[in-house]
Amino acid sequence: MAVAAKDLHGTLDALILKTLSWGPRHGYAIARWLEDTSADELVIEEGSLYPALYRMERKGWIEAEWGESELGRKAKLYRLTTVGRKQLRAETEEWARFAGAVSRILLPA
Amino acid sequence: MPRPGTFGRQLRSLLWKASVADEVDAELAFHVEMRTREYIARGLDPELARAKAVGRFGDLNRVNDTCRRIGEGRERDMRRAEWIHEFVQDARYALRQLARMPGFTAVSALTLAIGIGATTAIFSIVNAVVLRPLPFPEPDRLVRVYTNRRGVDGSASAANFVRWRERSHSFSELVPVEYRNFTLLTGDRPAEQVTGLRVSADFFPALGLTMRLGRPFSNEEDQPGHDNVVILNERFWKSRFNGDSGIIGRSVRLNAVEHVVIGVISPAADVMTADANIWVPIAFTTEERADSRKGYLDVFGRLAPGVSIAQAQSEMSAIAKPLETELEENRENGVRVASLMEVYVGSYRSRLFILLGAVAFVLLIACVNVANLLLARGAARGKEISIRAALGAGRGRVLRQLFAESVVLAGIGGTIGLLLAFWGVRALKAVAPSEVPRLDQAGLDWLTVAFALGATVLSSIVFGLVPALRTARSDLQGALREGGRSSSLVARDRVRQLLVAAEVALSLMLLVGAGLLIRSGIILQRVEPGFATARVFSAWLALPPAQYESVESVRSAYDRILQEVRAVPGVESAAGITVIPITGLSAQGNFIPEGRSEDPANSISFNFRVATPGVFQTLRIPVKLGRDFDDRDVAGSPCVIIVNEAGAKKAWPNENPIGKRIPGRREPNGQRTMCSVIGVVGDAHDDGLREAVRPQIYFASAQAPEAFWFAMQRSMFILARTTGDPRAMTKQLQAAVGRVDPTLPMFDIRTMDERISASLATGKFNTMLLTTLGAIGLLLAAVGIYGVVAYFVTQRTGEIGLRMALGATPGSVLRLVVGQGMRPVVLGIVVGVGLAGAASRLLASLVFGVGTRDPLTFVAVPAVLGVIALAASVLPARRAIRVDPTKALQS
Incomplete structure (x- = not known):
């Protein structure tokens, strides 16, 4: 069953940052990439995605510029900033700690 | 927080200047469209694909709103960050500029620091003493109610x-x-x-x-x-x-x-x-x-x-x-209702506001000075600014830059000024007379700091604006062409001269005020108190009613105490008196001399006191006629009084007052005992040296009635004239009192010299403050005059060299240059004398023995100011005559 990314508290930001670490993307591409990569196990809701992008832009983790999409249409492209890269590292570590702790409980060796 | 990137925003504003709302609309529409294409690619009918894409998006309006809100917040953040960034940039540049001219920066910052420091220190005192409300609930509803008689x-x-x-x-x-x-x-x-x-x-x-x-x-x-x-x-x-x-x-x-x-x-x-x-x-x-x-x-x-x-x-x-x-x-006993605050600080209000006005002058002089320095520098920087303008800096940008320099300068000055104020308040509290109410509460609180901040900001505007406008307005092309010497120099000179004239006028007003107070102080020092103060010990005793119930016990206690005191080695003479002259504490009573009608117009207000024999000898108040009290003047004998000359003259003009009578105390039968004058003594100042001598009556202590002792709380001052330092006698005199009653403490122990100087302390304090402020103002003005002349010499080096090459004597060059410096000084003196003549009336309650238009002060102060101005202009002018004509013409 597919999981809505917003259900994993605080991980949406990390997922978006990770997506952008491969290069600039527009909002739709971010959603698609996450869906494809997780083999549709993760559903990215637009209602959470765009506010998250705007929030992170305000925090300075990502910046946006208008550019050309693959199909030659004007699209708002987001890219990671240096601060965002640092934030991604921090969130990844945080996630590893969290997942490890949860695993130790749910999947005891 | 990191500064958000400005790239996207700048790009957008360059490309199509879309609003945040438009951007959000476009971005979300793009998303829906891409999703639609995705579904079409999967084989859905376009209609259905679009519906599904929209459906999947959810509440489009809500998302749009949220995004717009966040986006607009980001715009605000960025504008603020940009503003701060530019300000920091300006400030940094300003600091670099200031660091490049350490002499100018030091003089300007110190000048401002003195101005801001002095103003803040005085304000903190005015605030503590006058402005702060009384520490009671609803203090403005509190009143004093007096019996008011005439x-x-x-x-x-x-x-x-x-x-x-x-x-x-x-x-x-x-x-x-x-x-x-x-x-x-x-x-x-x-x-x-x-x-x-x-x-x-x-x-x-x-x-x-x-x-x-x-x-x-x-x-x-x-x-x-x-x-x-x-x-x-x-x-x-x-x-x-x-x-x-x-x-x-x-x-x-x-x-x-x-x-x-x-x-x-x-x-x-x-x-x-x-x-x-x-x-x-x-x-x-x-x-x-x-x-x-x-x-x-x-x-x-x-x-x-x-x-x-x-x-x-x-x-x-x-x-x-x-x-x-x-x-x-x-x-004739009426009632007066007065606001408690008014009673409490009333007499200090005007004095402190005069002081505050005076320090505001100092601040103004400081600002004018710095404005002058900035103007000179603006001229020197004409070329730099022209280049910046030529490179595309708008006039607003140049103006802002120059203004940032003023703000930074004022900030430095304000910071040092606050430190000066901190020490200044301490120093003022240490030297101020103790009777100023609430002075101990003065200090640097938030209100004072806010005041200093306000003074700083205000002064940066005052001294920064005019020079900045002038510099930014200067004929840029002309400046470039002439290598920094533009035709607007003449106009700038005029402004600078006006500023010097203003400085001179302001410091003249300060110095006239200080001069009037100094003159008053000198005259006051020469006033004879009417008694000899040197080597007189004084202390206060009050007999507790429980042990000294009857009048007889009070009298005999004081008799025995004085006997003991007189027996102490080193005591020349001793006496008791209920109120010491000069302290301003005298009881007053109205008496109608015998033989005149009961008409209130005939009654004379006397300061009265009760004294033992020997008081005139001890205080060296001369007995002009008749005699002092002695052993004959006791309870049962006829009531006797001694009056001073002022009283005798008022009550019995052109008559021999000895034997004349006034009604004294009321007997149980309702009749008043008549008291005869047995002596006339010299006038002693009662209410401080400033006040005219009032009519005085001395009653004999042995004859004073119980009601009197009750009113005086059975108290008396003990006076002792000593052969040596009266302070050193304190122990022996305390022991002498202790031999009569070991439980009786001495109180308010002071020499008469100390009492006199205490009575003069407030006046001296005012004089000292105003003199200090005047001196600071004078110093700043001198610096300003020096600056103008020095600048003139620098600017005209070529011209001076030419004159000298053409045969001008050093004397004529000196006259030319000094004349240039003195022109605004003369204008300032003329204007200042006029203003001081009008403003000195504010000091009417503080001066003594001179008019507020005292000719000596009004001649001496401008003369002193003129001489100092002359010195300040001759000093830099001497550089002009040392100019080497060949070098000057080459450059």
């Missing part, structure tokens, strides 16, 4: 007070206070003299005073017979009882009567009654309630809601009218 405020009698309280409706509370001295005995220490207050039970609630410990007086305790309770002042409780909270319920002896300590009062009370250590219930007896002869109550009131002082005054005047005849010896 325009002179006095203390109220108990009979008057109780009737005021019964009949008035203007006050929610009306409370009496009597200052009293008590001998305190606790068993663990020798007896000591403490000052205290008798107050009614509702005194504490009336002023809103709260208890630190225990409780206030109850209404029952405010009744005679139930009043043996006492409340301690917190300060006294700490110093005398080590802040022991077990004190409540303990018993102490006050004037030989047991009193139970029931409370400790919060220090707020100190504001009005700084020297009161203990509080007891006033508990009027029936006799006191009926007594209208002795005025000894200070009456305080709290206005009832909605009642103004004027309304209270008119009600009280109406109440006082019938009381004039209803009560004994109450004729």
